[in-house]
Amino acid sequence: MKTIATISAVxxxxxxxxxxxxxxxxxxxxxxxxxxxxxxxxxxxxxxxxPISVIRxxxxxxxxxxxxxxxxxREKVFVDNRASxxxxxxxxxxxxxxxxxxxxxxxxxxxxxxKKLKLEGTASIQIVGEDGRVxxxxxxxxxxxxxxxxxxxxxxxxxxxxxxxxxINATAIHISEP
Amino acid sequence: MLPLTYxxxxxxxxxxxxxxxxxxxxxxxxxxxxxxxxxxxxAEVLSASGSPRNAILIGAGSEESIQRSEVSAQLGGIAExxxxxxxxxxxxxxxxxxxxxxxxxxxxxxxxxxGLFRGVTPKALLVHPEVRIMEGTFPRAGxxxxxxxxxxxxxxxxxxxxxxxxxxxxxxxxxxxxVFAAPGTVMESEIWxxxxxxxxxxxxxxxxxxxxxMETSDDFSExxxxxxxxxxxxxxxxxxxxxxxxxxxxxxxxRVMTWIxxxxxxxxxxxxxxxxxxxxxxxxxxxxATLQAIGFGRVAVFFSLVQESVIACLGGTLLASAxxxxxxxxxxxxxxxxxxxxxxxxxxxxxxxxxxxLLGIFGSIPPAIRCLRPSLxxxxxx
Numbered sequence: 001m002k003t004i005a006t007i008s009a010v011x012x013x014x015x016x017x018x019x020x021x022x023x024x025x026x027x028x029x030x031x032x033x034x035x036x037x038x039x040x041x042x043x044x045x046x047x048x049x050x051p052i053s054v055i056r057x058x059x060x061x062x063x064x065x066x067x068x069x070x071x072x073x074r075e076k077v078f079v080d081n082r083a084s085x086x087x088x089x090x091x092x093x094x095x096x097x098x099x100x101x102x103x104x105x106x107x108x109x110x111x112x113x114x115k116k117l118k119l120e121g122t123a124s125i126q127i128v129g130e131d132g133r134v135x136x137x138x139x140x141x142x143x144x145x146x147x148x149x150x151x152x153x154x155x156x157x158x159x160x161x162x163x164x165x166x167x168i169n170a171t172a173i174h175i176s177e178p
Numbered sequence: 179m180l181p182l183t184y185x186x187x188x189x190x191x192x193x194x195x196x197x198x199x200x201x202x203x204x205x206x207x208x209x210x211x212x213x214x215x216x217x218x219x220x221a222e223v224l225s226a227s228g229s230p231r232n233a234i235l236i237g238a239g240s241e242e243s244i245q246r247s248e249v250s251a252q253l254g255g256i257a258e259x260x261x262x263x264x265x266x267x268x269x270x271x272x273x274x275x276x277x278x279x280x281x282x283x284x285x286x287x288x289x290x291x292x293g294l295f296r297g298v299t300p301k302a303l304l305v306h307p308e309v310r311i312m313e314g315t316f317p318r319a320g321x322x323x324x325x326x327x328x329x330x331x332x333x334x335x336x337x338x339x340x341x342x343x344x345x346x347x348x349x350x351x352x353x354x355x356x357v358f359a360a361p362g363t364v365m366e367s368e369i370w371x372x373x374x375x376x377x378x379x380x381x382x383x384x385x386x387x388x389x390x391x392m393e394t395s396d397d398f399s400e401x402x403x404x405x406x407x408x409x410x411x412x413x414x415x416x417x418x419x420x421x422x423x424x425x426x427x428x429x430x431x432x433r434v435m436t437w438i439x440x441x442x443x444x445x446x447x448x449x450x451x452x453x454x455x456x457x458x459x460x461x462x463x464x465x466x467a468t469l470q471a472i473g474f475g476r477v478a479v480f481f482s483l484v485q486e487s488v489i490a491c492l493g494g495t496l497l498a499s500a501x502x503x504x505x506x507x508x509x510x511x512x513x514x515x516x517x518x519x520x521x522x523x524x525x526x527x528x529x530x531x532x533x534x535x536l537l538g539i540f541g542s543i544p545p546a547i548r549c550l551r552p553s554l555x556x557x558x559x560x
Contacts, residue, residue, distance in 0.1 A: 079406050081399045086406065124407040133262050134403055160260050164410035 033145075034137030037083055040127055041143045046152040046174045052089035053121045056166050059157045066154040067168065070095065071147055072108035073122035078147075082126075083135040087151060089121035095148055108147040123166040125153050125173070132159075144178030151175050180474055180482040188462075188486055195458050196490060202451040203494030203537050204501070206444040211502045211530040213440035215520045216511065217433045223518035224426040226362040228418035231265070232305060233401040235388040238414045242424065244278045245294075248384040250411060251275070251377075257388050261404045263397030264390050265304075272304035272391035277376045279386075283332055283369060284346040285339070291332025294368045294516070295322075295347065297376025297385075305391040308363060314341035314356025321355035322347065323370045330510040331367035331517040347371070348379045364422075364516030389418070429513070451541050455487060459542075459549040466549055467557030480546050487542030488535060495534030499527060 048068035049055060055065055071077050072088035072095050079085070088095075093113050096104035104111060110118060126134045140146060152174045158167040189196050235257060240247035250256075254275035258264065265272040277297035284290045296302075300316055303309055317323045322345065329336040339345070343354045352371070360366045377383065390401060398417055405415040459466075466479050499522075507522040552560065 074406070074409070076406065079399065079403045081396075082403045084403055084406065086409075119409055122409055124409070126403075126407070134400075136399065160407075162410070165408050167407055 033139060033142035034083070034135075036135070036137060037127060037139055037142050040170060040173055041145075042172050042174050044174065045176070046154050046172055048152050051091045051121075052087065052123050052166065053092045056120060056123070056163065059161065059166060061157050061159050061161055063157045064154070065157060065168065066152060067123060067125075068150075068152040069123075070108070071145065071149045071151060072110055073118060075106050075109040077108055078138075078140040079134075081136055081138065083137060083139045084124060084126040085139060085145070087123050087125050087153065088118075092117055092121040097148070106147075119164065123168055125151075125155070125168050125170050126158070128158075128169045143175050145173075145175055146178065149175055150177035179478050180469070182485065185482050185486040185489060189490055192458065195454055198454045199451060199458075199487070199490040200494040200497065202447045202454065203491040203534060203541075204497040205447045205494075206451075206537055207491075207495045207498035207530045207534045208501055209440040209444050209447075210533045211498060211522065211526050212506060213436050214529045215502070215506060215522060215526045216436050218523070218525065219511065219518040219520050220429060220433060220513065221426055223362060223364055223516065224422045224429070225419075227364045228420070228422040229306075229308075229391070230395040230417065230419050231392050231397075232418035233390045233392060233398050234416045234418055234421055235390070235401065235405060235413050236386070236416065238412045241414050241416060241421075242428075244386050244421070245280055247278075247386045248382070249387065249413065251383060251385050253385065253411065253413075254388045256408075256411070257390060257401075257404065260408075261390065261400050263393050263400045265393050267304050270301065270304060272301070274298060274302040274305040274389045275373060275385050276302065276389060277373060277380060277382070277386045279376055279380045281348055281379075283334075285334055286344050287335070287338055289332075289334040289338055291334050293328060293332045294364075295376060296365075296368050296370050297373040297380075298370050299373050302370070302389075305389045306360065306365065309358050309360045309365060312357045312359050314354070317355045317370060317372055319372050319375060320352055321372070322352050323356045323358055324354055325366040325368045325370075326357060326359045327366045327510055327517045327519070328369055331512045333512065350375075350379060364518075367512070367516035432513075448537070448541065451537070452545065455542055455545040456548065459483060459545045463549050463552065463557050463560050467552075467554055467560075470554055471558065476550050480550055483546040483549070484539055484542045488538030491534045491538030491541065494537075495531055498534070499530055502526070502530070 046066055049066040052067055052069055055067065059065060067087060069087040070090050071085055072093065073086035077086040088110060093110045095110055096107035096112060099112065129135050153168060153170050154172045155168040155170040158169045161167040235249065235253060236244055236247040237249050254273050258271045258273045279295045279297065280292065281295055282290055282292050312326065314323070324339045329339045339354055341354050341356050345352055345354060392398060392401070401415045405413040469479050470476060502522050506520050509520045510517050511520060
């Protein structure tokens with residue numbers, strides 16, 4: 001009887017621990033941001049252009065554009081050791097923390113939104129060097145840049161950008177809400 | 179201290195008990211050596227299968243199994259152009275588009291076995307430089323090239339997979355064009371065929387993955403960046419080493435089971451050995467007391483008993499090592515994604531030796547204490 005009671009207590013404890021709501025976690029950077037990226041960040045406001053989902057259809061390689069959005073769009077929005085992140089369009093995508101029943105540990109992955117909407121409402125922002133390659137180093141944490149930061153970017157549409165995958169070479173980044 | 183010859187002489191006083199002790203310890207040592215060799219063999223083949231310079235682009239969500247992954251057939255070309263840092267060999271980028279497909283292979287003799295088929299182009303040799311064609315040629319349409327250990331994985335006679343032999347893959351007749359080696363990797367158990375053939379046989383218009391060989395292992399970040407930026411392609415980038423490390427941890431329960439099984443059988447043998455030693459020492463309580471009475475200390479007698487047990491167990495270890503060399507060394511063991519060769523390496527041999535010594539020491543301590551615990555007058559009268 002005592003054994004059955006002990007086993008029941010253990011099973012109950014295990015099942016209750018499984019019910020615990022997931023905490024909002026952010027993928028903390030393993031290293032600090034590279035100071036070399038600081039020159040690309042500005043405190044001056046950049047006039048926001050059209051929403052990402054609108055500008056995507058008309059943007060061509062070499063065009064100078066500005067975009068505004070939140071750092072969101074997939075579970076991993078920053079690339080390890082490369083100056084690149086995903087910017088999502090808040091007019092079409094809704095991070096899970098803006099929903100009434102938020103149980104998501106990674107709200108920036110906009111997991112509740114349709115795959116097509118995610119594709120249309122996201123752009124990849126990168127900082128490239130003179131050789132055209134994306135600069136190495138961590139950008140997360142620079143001036144408080146993190147998941148769900150509100151950011152405006154001005155830059156040039158990259159050569160490898162396609163109508164399905166909008167890629168911007170950033171020249172200036174302004175964080176309005178870290 | 180008692181002379182070593184005393185312990186040696188005592189060993190042969192009861193030959194059946196000696197046989198039991200030696201046999202029991204040999205069984206335990208052999209099981210430990212087998213478990214160590216199997217575990218290290220499987221772990222080594224999986225860790226050696228991935229190159230730190232290789233990156234794999236697979237479908238997002240299929241990170242645990244390449245076979246489940248589906249990516250665009252054009253991905254290889256897109257990746258070649260879009261990813262900097264890809265290694266170039268004689269002007270050709272080391273980018274291999276592959277289909278991984280699990281299916282059955284039938285031989286002309288009626289044999290049938292399940293194996294992993296890899297649809298490749300000749301560029302696969304650029305990203306997997308460990309592959310060496312031992313016999314025959316790289317496959318052309320309607321041909322397959324088999325790994326050196328594929329016959330073992332498929333459970334077929336080795337002769338059935340010689341170059342020139344006819345085999346059937348999903349009902350289609352194909353000819354074995356060659357045999358390749360990729361020492362210490364799971365690829366050695368695979369069957370390679372032309373990518374175009376596998377499109378048709380697997381009835382798919384997508385590929386499983388694209389493998390890229392980078393200039394340096396640090397260039398993996400470029401592949402990761404590409405997979406993050408090309409959201410439309412729904413990709414995930416993995417280091418080849420990480421993929422096989424994940425596979426290795428997938429097989430961990432299997433390896434643990436090997437140890438548990440060996441442990442359970444060994445425990446039976448250890449307790450049997452305990453019984454034998456208890457009986458052997460208990461019958462000599464008076465003799466041991468006499469030794470103390472004529473001046474040998476209790477510690478000296480204790481060490482002599484331990485010595486006796488260690489010598490018997492070392493005899494068992496020798497027997498087990500010989501059995502391991504004859505029965506296990508060089509044997510190929512198939513498992514779900516390939517096959518590995520069991521090797522009685524110096525590490526395995528040392529593990530066996532240490533097990534034998536520990537068994538001799540710890541197996542003799544409780545019976546020796548029990549025999550030496552009674553007071554001298556009581557022991558002499560027993």
